[in-house]
Amino acid sequence: MGYAFGSLATGAFGTVPGLLLLPFLTDHLAVPAAVAGVLVLLPKAWDVAFNPVAGRISDRATHRLGPRRPLMLRGGLALAVLFALMFLPPVFGNPVGDGAWVAVLFLGCATAAAFFHVPYVAMAAELTDDYDERTRLLAWRIALLAVAILVSGAGAPLVRDSLGGYRVMGVAVAGLIVVGVLGVYFGTRKAPVVRVTPAGARFADVVALLRRSKPFRVLLAVFVVQAMGIGTLLAGVDYLARVALDDPGAQPLVFVAFVGPALLVMPVWQRIGLRWGKRRGHQVATVVFAAALAVGVVLPPFPVFMASVALTGVGYAGLQVFPMAMLPDVISAEQRRTGETRAGLFSGVWTAGETLGLALGPGLFGLALSLGGYVSGGVATQPESAKTAIVLGCTAVPALLVLCVLPLLRRRVLELR
Incomplete structure (x- = not known):
């Protein structure tokens, strides 16, 4: 259950930007649609290229609390803060400045997410060697991922439309990410590490x-x-x-x-x-x-x-x-x-x-x-x-x-x- 809590963070960040970031740019900030599409694409493309780098950094990380958990904690909390800030505009009052703000913050989110997601995935093979136990581990993870997708995908638009717009929605989703990050960090603090597997390439x-x-x-x-x-x-x-x-x-x-x-x-x-x-x-x-x-x-x-x-x-x-x-x-x-x-x-x-x-x-x-x-x-x-x-x-x-x-x-x- 402790390991599965991480899916609240990955599910929320994987779902909400894909649903709401494009309309946030086009309708709330008046960024032209084609430009908005590029602004949404580029940070995710960076995420693809940066994941192996994050994996190599995670492989070399050493800490008295374990090889993965401290890096996950820092990356996950940074993701939550950057996610909330990403939906802060309008700040500059014009599409160019506000669009650039969102693009830079989304790039930061993608980078922070890599430092959470890559070690999180690697942990599954490191917590246990038992076949049945690993199956239970991943079953809980998938179950909470489904909960995160439903809650964030259906709830984020409701918060936006009923409780104060994109800024409040950004803070609410950031809060869900924090719950997931702290849940997996404290929930796996007593779990053994049976092996360390390479996460980078x-x-x-x-x-x-x-x-x-x-x-x-x-x-x-x-x-x-x-x-x-x-x-x-x-x-x-x-x-x-x-x-x-x-x-x-x-x-x-x-x-x-x-x-x-x-x-x-x-x-x-x-x-x-x-x-x-x-x-x-x-x-x-x-x-x-x-x-x-x-x-x-x-x-x-x-x-x-x-x-x-x-x-x-x-x-x-x-x-x-x-x-x-x-x-x-x-x-x-x-x-x-x-x-x-x-x-x-x-x-x-x-x-x-x-x-x-x-x-x-x-x-x-x-x-x-x-x-x-x-x-x-x-x-x-x-x-x-x-x-x-x-x-x-x-x-x-x-x-x-x-x-x-x-x-x-x-x-x-x-x-x-």
């Missing part, structure tokens, strides 16, 4: 890994492109509710309708994988996700629309379950083939790929807003072209991104037992 090691393992290359490509589609969808939820549906209060409902079914049906997807195979299950989940999004292209009546959102969540659950289930198979097959234990390196590259995909999504949605002529500054009425761009950016674009990797999922190189 050199760029040459990453290139060599991708060159040697074809199944990993294919699976990673599928995962990154689909993460990009999911990131595009999540970035547009706030715009869809406010502009296309003309109901700002619908945003939390849409988010809960998307995430709630995903959490409920994950065991169902696991059973499908056992019966049909993981690769085929992933193909089915991909088609379900894209088909459900296609229904939303025409903006059907609200009950039908919400049903399509829920079905999209069902497909989304499969897109999360099957790649994560196939990754250990790929790692084990590579270890059998080479005789080398490189699980940490595989996991690091995988996490970096997910971060990159989720970062590209908001950038792509910002580009769609710009092409649609979206007017920044929180204006009451948007042109029809902007509404069309929002709807397509939330439905057709993520559906096409997710579907385009189906040919890769047909390759039997992913069938590893």
Whole structure:
């Protein structure tokens, strides 16, 4: 339970910027949509490049309280402070100055988050050697991650709209991050460290890994492109509710309708994988996700629309379950083939790929807003072209991104037992 508390921090920081940072820039600070998309993308791209560096620093850290926990504490608390400050504008009173403030603070958040997230992930392999105990450890972590995603994803817009705007929301989410950081720090203070595993990697090691393992290359490509589609969808939820549906209060409902079914049906997807195979299950989940999004292209009546959102969540659950289930198979097959234990390196590259995909999504949605002529500054009425761009950016674009990797999922190189 103590280890799982860290998921409150990672879930909150992983969810809220993807949902609200783009509308904060375009509507609250009047930053042009295309520029806002770049400002959201670049710090996350930095996060991808900096994670291995944070891992190497974490590997070399020595402290009487353990190899990971002090670094996690400093990085996590710094993340909370920087996150609250990021939503402080308007400070300068103009889009250039305030946009630069957000970009610099978001870059700081990404850096601080790396010093929390990388050692946090590494701890899972260091706390116990027992197979069943490790399963329980990760089960608690995933459960609290789901709680963090629901609470922050649905709660942050409610706080923003009902309790004082973006500044209060930023402080509230920062408070959730602090609870997670302190929870994992104090909750694991008596836990043993059975081994210290490398969390960092050199760029040459990453290139060599991708060159040697074809199944990993294919699976990673599928995962990154689909993460990009999911990131595009999540970035547009706030715009869809406010502009296309003309109901700002619908945003939390849409988010809960998307995430709630995903959490409920994950065991169902696991059973499908056992019966049909993981690769085929992933193909089915991909088609379900894209088909459900296609229904939303025409903006059907609200009950039908919400049903399509829920079905999209069902497909989304499969897109999360099957790649994560196939990754250990790929790692084990590579270890059998080479005789080398490189699980940490595989996991690091995988996490970096997910971060990159989720970062590209908001950038792509910002580009769609710009092409649609979206007017920044929180204006009451948007042109029809902007509404069309929002709807397509939330439905057709993520559906096409997710579907385009189906040919890769047909390759039997992913069938590893």
